[in-house]
Amino acid sequence: MSDTTHESAPPRDVPLAELAARHGLSVSGARPSLPDYVRQLWGRRHFIVAFSQAKLTAQYSQAKLGQIWQVLTPLLNALVYFLIFGLLLGGRGGMSNEEYIPFLVTGVFVFTFTQASVLAGVKSIPGNLGLVRALHFPRAALPISFSLQQLQQLLYSMVVLxxxxxxxxxxxxxxxxxxxxxxxxxxxxxxxxxxxxxRLGSGTPDLAQLMPFVLRTWMYASGVMFPLRHMVEERANWPDWVADILEANPAAVYMDLIRYALIDGDYHNSIPGTTWLFALGWAAVIGIGGFVYFWKAEEQYGRG
Incomplete structure (x- = not known):
């Protein structure tokens, strides 16, 4: 009996890694290869869409007006900005109400799409630790779901826009x-x-408290409430390349593309064709780079 037990035991001089590989074992929770990770995400595409829809439905479930707040909130923000920048500070850059009001509402709605996606992303891991620790799934499904949630919210707002x-x-x-x-x-x-x-928020939960201030600064630098080039032209001591840098920032790029599509007039004609190149470049660099950056820390999420 003792001889049989001794013969079935693994040799002591065989490394554990080699022994695990021989029997097809792998480390639990280990990061898959990038192609495997993409395949896993695609296999859970229905969960990603359903999760985003459920979050969208639950977002205003306690409010009496319910889903109306999806549109009402950015509209109220646009009204406040119109009173302050359009009337009191004269930041409309010479545009009439017929051009400035659609310009402003478009800027608010489109920037809110990016702003809300970032805020949801930074909380996606710390705010769902129970789900992360209980189930095995590609963690990228969470920030993707939250971004899709904000896209659906923007599509509702597009009716008003x-x-x-x-x-x-x-x-x-x-x-x-x-x-x-x-x-x-x-x-x-x-x-x-x-x-x-x-990924940053999963390691530093306090980042969620800082992000609203960062995003507010970004909003003021992106031309949500006023045309950027007009602001620079009013300051004679600012060189032209300052306007070029401001207009190349991604928030301004995507707002200008939607404004170009929907609004006629002088501002429409002032948007350069290179805006599409900037939009494509930002989408490729941040979209692909952000995905790879998140994937590299896949095995760390929910472990802290």
């Missing part, structure tokens, strides 16, 4: 179809940015 554009004389045209590729590029950018901050 279209109504505002038409109400101020900007009638539908073939240019409106450009909204679709612009939103697709912004979604790729938002997902990558959400993943970057999801």
């Amino acid at each position: 279209v109504a505002v554009a038409v109400g101020f004389g900007h009638l539908p045209s073939f240019a409106w179809l450009l909204v679709l590729p612009a939103l697709a590029l912004q979604l790729a950018f938002n997902i990558g940015l959400a993943m970057i901050f999801a």
Whole structure:
């Protein structure tokens, strides 16, 4: 009996890693290869979509007006900015109400899409630790789901945005179809940015308290409430390249693409064709880079 037991035991001089590989074993929770990770995410695409829809439904479930707040909140923000920047500070850059109000509402809605995606991303791991620790799934599903949630919220808001554009004389045209590729590029950018901050937020939960201030600063530097180039032109001591840098920032790029598609007038004509190149570049660099950056720490999420 003792001889049989001794013969079935593994040789003591065989490394454990070699023994595990011989029997097809792997480390629990180990990071898969990048292609395998992409395949796992694709296999859970239905969960990602369903999770985003459930989060969207639950977001305003306690409010009496419910889902109306998805549209009402950015509209109220736009009204406040119109009173302050459009009337009191004169930051409309010479635009009439017919051009400035759709310009402003578009900027608020589009920037809110990116802002909310980042805020949701930074909380996606710490805010769902129970799910992360209980189930085995690609953790990237969380920031992707939250970005899709914000996309759905923006699509609801687009109904109001279209109504505002038409109400101020900007009638539908073939240019409106450009909204679709612009939103697709912004979604790729938002997902990558959400993943970057999801990884940072998983290791530093206090980052969620700092992000609203960072995003507010970004908003003021992105031309949500006023045209950036006009602001620079009013300051004679600022060189032209300052306006070029400001207009190349991704938040301004995606806002300008939607404005170009929906709004006619002088501002429409002032948007350079290179804006599409910036949009594609930001989507590729941040989208792919953010995904890889998040994947590299896959085995660390939920372990702290």
